[in-house]
Amino acid sequence: MPTTATAAILREVNEPLTLEEVQVSDPAEGEVLVKMVGAGICHTDATGIDGTIPLPLPSVLGHEGSGIVEAVGEGVTDLAPGDHVVLTFGHCGDCKYCSRDRPAYCEMFAPLNYFGTRMDGTVTMSQGDEDVHGCFFSQSSFSTYAIALATNAIKVDKDLPLELLGPLGCGIQTGSGTVLNALNPQQGDSIAIFGMGGVGLSGVMGAKLAGCEQIIAVDINDERLALARSLGATHTFNAKEHKDLVWDIMGVAAPGVDFALDAVGTNEVIRQALEVTRSPARIATVGFQGLQHDITIDQGHLLLGRELCGVIEGDANPKDFIPALTRHYADGEFPFDKLIKTYKFSEINEAFEAAHNGSVVKPVIVFD
Template sequence: MRGNAAVLRESGTELTIEEVEFGELASDEVLVRIAGVGVCHTDLTAQSGGVPLPLPVVLGHEGAGVVHAVGSAVETLSVGDHVVLSFDSCRECATCKAGHPAYCELFAALNYFGTRLDGTATMSRGDEDVHGSWFGQSSFGAYAVASVRNAVKVDDDVPLDILGPLGCGLMTGAGTVFNVLRPAPGQSLGVFGLGAVGLSAVMAAKAAGCATIVAVDLNPERLKLATELGATHVIDPSQTKDVNWAITEITGTGLDFTVDAVGLGSVVRQAVEALRSPGVCATLGLQGLENEMTIDQGHLLIGRTLTGVIEGDADPHELIPKLIELWREGDFPFDRLVERRPFDEINEAISSARSGQVIKPVLVFDTA
C-alpha cells in the first residue's frame, strides 16, 4: 500500500509531502485510512527538535479514519470500522492493568522511538526507512499503521474527520478534570492557558458541575470563547496587577483546583499560588522535556499538591466514547475549537497553530 505522508527530514524545517510505502502489517496491527488528523502542540515540539526522534519521520498523533486492513490476529476490529487513534500502551504491565495506560512501562518505546518494538519501521521510501509509530500511529498522512491497543472504535454516525483530537489534546484536558482532579459539583476550578487542552478542561469542569470556573489567558477572543463554553469568570493577566488577588476576590479563599495548560514556570507557580488549602494543581503544558521551575515549599506545606498529568491519565477506550456521548448531549462542544484544512496545507496549518491563530487545526482528506 502506498500513500502520501508529511515527512520531517530535518528538525526545525517544514514538512514535505512524499509518497511512502506501507509494508506487511504485524499480527496485532491495523491500517487506517485517515479522514482527519489534528495538529497538536506536541507535534510542534517534536518538529522543532524538542523531542529527540530518528529522521526522516512522520508525525501526527490525533488521527481518525476507517480501518482499511487488519493483521492476522486482530479480532476486535474489522475493515470498514470507524476508529479514533490515541497513544499506544502495552495493556499488560502492572500500570496498564491498574487502569493507567498513559504511564505504561513501555510508553516511550511504543510512542517515541520511531519504530515497532522489534526495531522495524512501518513505512519506507525506496530503500530508506521512514520512521513512524509516533504515538503508535504517525497519522500525518493518508494512511496510518496503528494497533488494536490504540485504535478506538466509534459509531459511524459521528463526524469522523474531526474526532482525532479526542485522542490526545482534548482527552488530556478533559481527562485531567474527570480522572485526576475529580471536582465535586459546586467546587471551583481555574484554567491557565486556553488552547485546546485548556478549553477542554473548561468544558469538562462545566460538565462536572463546577460552580466557579475561572479562565486565564492573554487572548481576549479565547476568553470570550471560554465564557461561551462554561467559564463563569475570565482574567486577562495584562489587565490586572495581580491574577491571584483577582482570583481571591472571586472565590474568597482561592480555587479548589487549577489546571496549567501552558508549562511556563511562572504560570505553574501562579496556578499553585491560586489554590486554597488544601487544593490541587495539575500541570499539563509541555515546554520541553527539560523545563526547570521553582515552587516555594511553603506553598505546598499548607496542603497544596502539584501533580503532572500525561494524556489525562485516561484509558482512551473508556474516555473517548464518553466525550463523544457528552458531545451528543451538548455538554462537550469540542467542534467549536476546530478549523478544517486540506491535508496539502499542512505547513500553513502548523503555522496557524504556532501563532495561536487557530485553536485546533484539523487536516482532512477526501475519503469518498
C-alpha cells in the same frame, strides 16, 4: 502487499513537512491498517518539528488521527475492516499500569510513542530502500494510510463526524481528562484554568461537565477568553491586564479555588496556579516547556495541604474515555468542534503556522 500512501515527511529539524509517496507495510500481529480521514495538529507535533523531542529522521508525525480500518493483523478480534476509529497514544495493554487502567503511564510508553519503529525495530513506512519512521505515537497519522496498534485504535459510532474526532485522541483528552480524572472536582467546586489553548479550553468543558460552580479561565488573548465563556467559563481574566492576578482570582473565589490546571508550563504560571488555591487543594500541570525545565515554588503551599501533580494524557483510559466524550458531544454537552478549523492535507504547513501564531485553536487536517 504494501499500501501506497502520501505522507507529510519531516526530513530536517525546523523545516517544512513535504508530501511524498511512501509504502505502508501490511499490519503485523496486533496491528491495524487505517485509511485516514482526519488528523489534529497538536503542540507535541510542533515539538517534534523543532527538535525539542528528538526523533529519528526522516519521520512522519501526527498523533491525533481518525479514520476507517482497512485491514487487521493476526490476533486482532475487536476491530474489523470498515470500523471507524480514533487513534490515541501507544500503550502495551499488558504492563502493571495498563492492567490498572492507567495506560498513559505504560512502562513501554517511550518506545511505543517516540522511537519511530515497532518494538522489534522494524518500520511501518519506507521509500524504496530507505526507512521512514512511521510509528509516532504508534500511528503517524499525517499520512493517507497509517499502521496503528489495536490497543490505540478506539472504535467510535459511525454517525459521528469522523473527520473531526482525531483531537479526542490527545489534546482534548488531555485537557478534559486532567480535570475529570486527575483533579476530579465535585458538583459545586471551583477551578482556575491557565492557558486557553486546546488543552485548557478542553479543561473548561470538562469542568462544566463536572458541575463546577466557578470556572475561572486565564489567558492573554481576549478572543480565547470569549471562547472560554461560550464553553462554560464563569469568569475570565486577561493576565496582561491584572497586575494582582492572584488576588483578583481569590476575590472571586475566596479563600481560593479548590482546583487549578496549568496548561502553559512556565514557572510564573505554575506558581500562580498554586497561589490561587485554598487549603487543601490539588493542582495539575500539563503545560510543556521542554524535557528539562526547572521551576521554583514555595514549599509552604505544599505543607498546607496542596498537591502539585503532573498528568499524562489526562490520566485517561482511552478505550472508555474517548467513547464517553463522543457521547457527551452527541448530547450537546461537550462542543469540542468549536475549537476546530479544518485544512486540506496540502495545507498542512499553513495549519502548523496557524497553530503557532494562535489564530486557530485546533487545526485539523482533512484527507480527500
